[in-house]
Amino acid sequence: MKLKVLTSLIALAISSLSLKAQQSPISKEDFDNINLTYPGLEKVNQSFQLAKYDQAAQELLVYYRNRKKIRHPEFNIGDEQRFKGKSIGAANQEKADNALLHKFQPHKGYGFFDYGKEINWQLWPVKDNEVRWQLHRVYWWQSMGLAYRSSGAERYAAEWVYQFRDWVKKNPLGLSADNDAYAWRPLEVSERVQSLPGTFNLFLSSTHFTPAFLMEFLKSFHQQADYIPQHYSKEGNHLLFEAQRVLFAGSFFPEFKASPFWRKSGIDILNTEITKQVYADGIQYELSPVYHIASIDIFLKGYNAAKMAGVESEFPETFSKTIEHMIMANIDFSFPDYNAPMFGDSWIADKSGRIKQYQNWAKSFPENEVIRYFATEGKEGELPDHLSHASSNAGFYTFRNGWNDKSTVMVLKASPPGEFHAQPDNGTFELYVRGRNFMPDAGAFVYSGDAEINKLREQYRQTKMHNTLTLDDQNMLITNAKRNKWKTGKMMDVLTFTNPSYKNLDHQRTVFFIDQKYFVIIDRAIGAATGKLDIRFHLKEDANPVYDESKRLLYTTYGDGNNLLIQLLNPDKTTLLEEQSKVSYEYRKEMPRPAVAFQKQKTDARTPYFISVIYPFTGKKAPEITIKENTGNDSVQGKIDFELMINGKSQNIKSNIDK
Numbered sequence: 001m002k003l004k005v006l007t008s009l010i011a012l013a014i015s016s017l018s019l020k021a022q023q024s025p026i027s028k029e030d031f032d033n034i035n036l037t038y039p040g041l042e043k044v045n046q047s048f049q050l051a052k053y054d055q056a057a058q059e060l061l062v063y064y065r066n067r068k069k070i071r072h073p074e075f076n077i078g079d080e081q082r083f084k085g086k087s088i089g090a091a092n093q094e095k096a097d098n099a100l101l102h103k104f105q106p107h108k109g110y111g112f113f114d115y116g117k118e119i120n121w122q123l124w125p126v127k128d129n130e131v132r133w134q135l136h137r138v139y140w141w142q143s144m145g146l147a148y149r150s151s152g153a154e155r156y157a158a159e160w161v162y163q164f165r166d167w168v169k170k171n172p173l174g175l176s177a178d179n180d181a182y183a184w185r186p187l188e189v190s191e192r193v194q195s196l197p198g199t200f201n202l203f204l205s206s207t208h209f210t211p212a213f214l215m216e217f218l219k220s221f222h223q224q225a226d227y228i229p230q231h232y233s234k235e236g237n238h239l240l241f242e243a244q245r246v247l248f249a250g251s252f253f254p255e256f257k258a259s260p261f262w263r264k265s266g267i268d269i270l271n272t273e274i275t276k277q278v279y280a281d282g283i284q285y286e287l288s289p290v291y292h293i294a295s296i297d298i299f300l301k302g303y304n305a306a307k308m309a310g311v312e313s314e315f316p317e318t319f320s321k322t323i324e325h326m327i328m329a330n331i332d333f334s335f336p337d338y339n340a341p342m343f344g345d346s347w348i349a350d351k352s353g354r355i356k357q358y359q360n361w362a363k364s365f366p367e368n369e370v371i372r373y374f375a376t377e378g379k380e381g382e383l384p385d386h387l388s389h390a391s392s393n394a395g396f397y398t399f400r401n402g403w404n405d406k407s408t409v410m411v412l413k414a415s416p417p418g419e420f421h422a423q424p425d426n427g428t429f430e431l432y433v434r435g436r437n438f439m440p441d442a443g444a445f446v447y448s449g450d451a452e453i454n455k456l457r458e459q460y461r462q463t464k465m466h467n468t469l470t471l472d473d474q475n476m477l478i479t480n481a482k483r484n485k486w487k488t489g490k491m492m493d494v495l496t497f498t499n500p501s502y503k504n505l506d507h508q509r510t511v512f513f514i515d516q517k518y519f520v521i522i523d524r525a526i527g528a529a530t531g532k533l534d535i536r537f538h539l540k541e542d543a544n545p546v547y548d549e550s551k552r553l554l555y556t557t558y559g560d561g562n563n564l565l566i567q568l569l570n571p572d573k574t575t576l577l578e579e580q581s582k583v584s585y586e587y588r589k590e591m592p593r594p595a596v597a598f599q600k601q602k603t604d605a606r607t608p609y610f611i612s613v614i615y616p617f618t619g620k621k622a623p624e625i626t627i628k629e630n631t632g633n634d635s636v637q638g639k640i641d642f643e644l645m646i647n648g649k650s651q652n653i654k655s656n657i658d659k
Helices: 003-022 041-051 053-066 089-101 127-136 140-151 156-169 175-183 186-203 211-230 234-250 259-277 289-308 317-333 349-363 367-375 451-461
Strands: 389-391 395-399 410-414 431-433 469-471 480-485 492-502 505-514 518-526 531-538 545-546 552-553 562-568 575-586 589-602 609-618 625-629 640-645 650-655
Touching: 003 545, 041 053, 053 211, 089 140, 089 156, 127 175, 127 186, 140 156, 140 186, 140 609, 156 186, 186 211, 186 234, 186 531, 211 234, 211 259, 234 259, 234 289, 259 289, 259 317, 289 317, 289 349, 317 349, 317 367, 317 389, 317 395, 395 492, 410 505, 431 562, 469 492, 469 505, 469 518, 492 650, 505 650, 531 575, 531 609, 545 575, 552 575, 589 640, 609 625
Parallel strands: none
Antiparallel strands: 389 395, 395 410, 410 431, 469 531, 480 492, 492 505, 505 518, 518 609, 531 589, 545 552, 552 562, 562 609, 575 589, 625 640, 640 650
16 A cells, blocks of 8 residues: 555656646737637736736636636536545546556456556557547546545646646647547547536646646647537437537637537537437437437537527427437336346446436426436336337337336337447347346447457347347348337237348237237248248346257246246247357446247248247246137238137137238
C-alpha cells in the first residue's frame, strides 16, 4: 500500500512538472471562438479589449466557477458536499487509481491495460475495434473527477490535466488516416463531447485548473464539437448520439459563437431521424432492445438540452409523444424482471439501472400512469390495459398472461430487415416463466475487429444459434417476415408469419398460446428447396435437461420445481439430436448451454412440418402429452384440427393458419 502511495506521489510530481512545461502564453487568438458579448462575460470582454489576455482568461475562469444558470444533469459547481468523503464505488475508485499509473480500461469486457509512462494512445492490446475506439472515449476521466470530488486529492486533478493535454497533443486531427479512424470517429468524438462538460465541472475548482488550461480546454472542446456536424454518421443510433451531443454542447457552452449552430444542427437531425428511425409501433428500426432504450434516452436528453437553452419549442409536440410511445413499446416487449430479449446485440441489464431509467421517464411524462407503475415497481400508477401485444411494424410479438414475476411471457421476433445489429434470426424467441428466462437469445459476445474477432462474432450471429428453423445449418438469407395472422383471446392467442428464409424455401411459423399457459408451435418449410431441416431450441445454461430420443422430448430439472418440457409431436420420422450451444450475457463473456434439434430431410417440393409443444410445469415429473389428428386436420395446407392429451385430459386445437 505504501509503495502504491509513493508511486502516486512520484507520478503527481512528474505531472506537476509537466503541467508547468506545457503552459503556453494566452493570446488574442485564444478568444476567437468565444462570444464576448454573451451576458455575464462583461469583465472578460473589458480585459480583452484592453489586450490583457491573461486577465481576461482569469475572469473567464471566475465566470465559469460562479456560473449558476447552466446546470449539468449530474455534476455542478456548488454541489461538492454531495460527494465529499463519500464512496464513489469500487469500480470508479479502481479506474481513478489505475489512471494515475496510466492503466486504463477502455472496455468493460476486458481488464486494465498499461499504456506506458508516456501514454501510447495508439496501443491496440487486443485486436478488437471496440478496445481501440473506446480508449478515445476516456471513460476513466470522469471517475478521476469523482475521486477528486470525494477525496479532495489534487493528484487526480493534476493527472487529469496532464492526460487531457497529452491526448490533445498526441491525437491531433489529421495525424494519420489510421488514428483519425479511431480517435476522431464521430461517435467517439461525441462521447467525449458528452462527458467532458461533467468532467469540466468536477475539476473546475482545482488549483490545477488554471486560466491557461481553461483556454486549452475550450479550444479543444470547440474543435471536437464543431467537427461532428461536418462528419455525422449516415444513419442509426450513431447519428442520434452525435446529434444529441452536439445539441448538448451548444446548450452547456452557450458562450461559444458556434453554439446556436450546434443546437440547431442537433435539433434538426433529431427531428428528422425520429420520424425515420422509429416505426409507427414505437420501436427503433435497428430492432435491438438495448439500442431501442438508448434511443429513448437520446431523444429525451436532446429535448432536455434544448430546455436548458430555452429552445425546446423547436421540437414539435409529436416529438415528445413519439418518445412516450417508445417507452410504452419497451414495456410491452419487456419481462417482469425489467429485462428484454437479447435480440440484435442486446445484453441483460441490471434491474436497478432500468428502474432508474423509468424514474427519469416518469419525470418527463408525469401524467402517464403506466410509466409511473414501472418507475415505482407497482407501488403507484396502473398496469397496461392489455396482456399479449403485437408491435407489427417492427415484428415483435409478445404472448403474456400477466405482468408480475409469476407470469408467463414469450417475446418472438418476426421482423423486417434490420441494420448492423440485427441478426439472421427471424422466428426466434425468449420464454420467461415464473421468474426464470428458460430460453434466452444467444447474445452478441463481441462486435468487430480483426479476422479472428469477427469470426467470434459470426458464431453468435448464426441462425442455428437461435430458436428457429435452418436449412443445411446455413444462415437464413433474408429476414423480412410478413404477418399472416394475429389474434388474441382468453382461451388462445395465435400468431402466423412467413419469412423467405432461403432460396426457394419460406419458413412459416404459427404459435398458439393456449389457456394462457403453454405453447404449440407449428413450423412449415414451403418451397422447392431440398436439404436437412432443423428446428432448434436453446435452453438456459443451468437447465440440466433430461433428453428422451424415443419420445422426442426433453425437460429441465430445476430443483425449485419451475420447469419446462419441449416435445415434438409429429407422427412422421423426425430425429431428436442433443446439442451443445452457448450464450453470452456480457461482452466477451460466454458459457456453454444445452440445446436440442428436431431434424428431418426435405427431399422434394412437398411441405414438411414440425409440431412442437412448449409446456411449463411444476415439479420434477414432466406431463405426458400425446396428439391425435382429427379428420379435418391438414397441417401441410395449414388447416389445424387435433386433440392434445395432457396427462389424460383432452384439449382441442382448431385453426386455419392462413385465415
